[in-house]
Amino acid sequence: MNRTLILIGLIVVAIGLLWPWLAKLPLGHLPGDIVIRRENFSFYFPITTMILVSVILSALLWLFNR
Template sequence: MSRTLIVIGLSIVAAGLLWPWVTRIGLGRLPGDIVIERENFRLYFRILISVVLSTILWLINRH
């Protein structure tokens, strides 16, 4: 379990570091995104990514 958490954490860090380049190729807004925008605040919640990660973790824990 600890190895899984480390991999997930490193993946999140890598995604955060690569985010400026990812938005340039058109992946900044995906279908199914929930966007909350305020005056000095913007929150993106990715339903698609959440579903994929949930499925992967479910398959890992099933075995």
């Protein structure tokens, strides 16, 4: 359990340090992401981005657990 928490903490720190470069990736603006814009209302649901991130994280976790 301790190793897992340390690993999660290191990953969060790494993402925080790399955020300026990660923000430039086209994630969140993929085809299939739902965007509804009205006069006083904006709704954004990144379904395609969530599926892509889920597949990548599942593959990485599967590789690390082997």
